[in-house]
Amino acid sequence: MLDQDLILTLCRFLHYGPFFLVGGSVRDLLLDGVIRDYDFLLEGDVFALGRELGTVLKGEVSINSDFLTVSIVTGRYNIDIARARKEVYEKPAALPKVSPASWQEDLARRDFTVNAMAMPVRKRDWGPLIDPFGGERDLRQKMIRYLHKGSFRDDPTRILRAIRFKNRLGFTIEEGTLASLRKDWPYLTQVSPARRFHEWKLLCEETRISACLNDIYELGGWPFLFINVSFQRENTEEISAFQDFPNTRKIRLWFIYLLFLLKTQPDKLPALSNYWGISKRDEQELAHTLSVLTLVKTGPGLPERKIYHALRDLPPEGIYFCYYHLRERAGSWQEFYEKVQAAELPLTGKDLIRAGFKEGPEIGRLLITIKEAFFHGKFTTREEGLAYLRHYIERGK
Numbered sequence: 001m002l003d004q005d006l007i008l009t010l011c012r013f014l015h016y017g018p019f020f021l022v023g024g025s026v027r028d029l030l031l032d033g034v035i036r037d038y039d040f041l042l043e044g045d046v047f048a049l050g051r052e053l054g055t056v057l058k059g060e061v062s063i064n065s066d067f068l069t070v071s072i073v074t075g076r077y078n079i080d081i082a083r084a085r086k087e088v089y090e091k092p093a094a095l096p097k098v099s100p101a102s103w104q105e106d107l108a109r110r111d112f113t114v115n116a117m118a119m120p121v122r123k124r125d126w127g128p129l130i131d132p133f134g135g136e137r138d139l140r141q142k143m144i145r146y147l148h149k150g151s152f153r154d155d156p157t158r159i160l161r162a163i164r165f166k167n168r169l170g171f172t173i174e175e176g177t178l179a180s181l182r183k184d185w186p187y188l189t190q191v192s193p194a195r196r197f198h199e200w201k202l203l204c205e206e207t208r209i210s211a212c213l214n215d216i217y218e219l220g221g222w223p224f225l226f227i228n229v230s231f232q233r234e235n236t237e238e239i240s241a242f243q244d245f246p247n248t249r250k251i252r253l254w255f256i257y258l259l260f261l262l263k264t265q266p267d268k269l270p271a272l273s274n275y276w277g278i279s280k281r282d283e284q285e286l287a288h289t290l291s292v293l294t295l296v297k298t299g300p301g302l303p304e305r306k307i308y309h310a311l312r313d314l315p316p317e318g319i320y321f322c323y324y325h326l327r328e329r330a331g332s333w334q335e336f337y338e339k340v341q342a343a344e345l346p347l348t349g350k351d352l353i354r355a356g357f358k359e360g361p362e363i364g365r366l367l368i369t370i371k372e373a374f375f376h377g378k379f380t381t382r383e384e385g386l387a388y389l390r391h392y393i394e395r396g397k
């Protein structure tokens with residue numbers, strides 16, 4: 001489907017130099033006639049074009065001068081424009097040295113044939129197709145094929161891209177590409193932690209994430225992405241089942257799916273965190289959720305309020321993850337979330353001192369008593385809590 005408004009706007013910029021629709025946009029357009037995100041390639045001043053186009057489209061423009069790219073986000077379009085460039089990989093898995101080049105050289109640095117096609121932007125539409133590596137044939141044959149033998153060695157994240165596209169599009173990985181892929185996993189240990197983590201987040205956006213994870217395992221890549229976390233098929237199956245669970249809130253899926261992988265092996269989190277460069281804060285939240293899950297799963301013997309109270313300090317994803325494990329006895333998510341919010345102990349040590357209890361270690365002991373009473377539903381408000389405590393002390397005298 002051609003977006004005539006966008007085409008009419010773009011053709012005002014043809015004087016900037018050879019200008020193409022490219023990459024995933026061409027692939028998706030040929031496959032199902034729909035473009036989700038627009039990738040463009042320009043052999044010319046990409047920053048000037050990006051700024052001007054951003055103003056015309058009233059979009060938010062971000063410039064990446066190291067990678068010679070500009071993105072424009074509007075309510076209607078997500079647009080990436082890249083300066084035609086070549087990449088030199090000085091050693092395997094290192095970030096490439098990028099320099100301006102012709103659009104033909106740019107197509108040659110891409111990952112797969114189906115992603116290395118272009119269509120010139122013209123006055124009324126895009127086209128005709130430029131297809132130097134046989135991408136259209138591979139689309140017809142449903143094939144993921146690399147452009148050259150050293151492709152995964154140059155950039156091992158392409159291995160994960162191949163697996164994502166295979167599962168998303170229902171394609172097969174071509175034989176030579178597959179042989180190379182199986183052999184080149186170890187290069188993934190040489191990319192930066194942040195790039196490995198980023199690849200995990202991208203995997204988590206895939207509808208068929210479980211199939212991707214099974215492929216990573218079956219093609220020999222599991223330890224190179226997840227180091228010492230063991231592959232457990234039940235966990236990937238659970239991720240798949242979780243995808244059918246009503247999931248209306250904006251949550252970080254990477255966080256939840258990682259919890260599924262780690263829930264039977266929480267001790268593996270610190271090493272993985274280090275390998276992916278997960279922030280300390282995220283790591284703590286993951287660890288905290290895993291320990292609260294163990295508590296809440298100890299089950300029906302536990303006072304309800306104790307469960308809700310334990311959940312209070314978790315991030316929304318952590319609460320949602322625990323809710324998922326309690327779903328059979330927990331009622332609606334809305335109700336559950338409200339109970340978690342309401343499960344705040346209405347009394348603090350300061351309240352006790354203000355009410356005349358003597359400062360010192362005794363306050364700590366009283367707080368433990370009061371917490372237990374609160375979990376067992378003996379009171380709800382601060383005043384009721386103080387009355388309960390006075391009565392408790394009287395009884396003990």
Ligand code: ATP
Nearest residue numbers: 022023024025037039109110111115116155157158
């Ligand atoms: P998606 O639908 O997941 O966004 P995409 O193909 O559009 O798929 P992007 O990551 O947006 O993927 O990249 C746009 C294009 O840039 C790709 O189609 C491909 O031509 C090229 N590209 C992206 N990443 C790489 C890479 N690691 N190596 C080589 N080329 C790449």
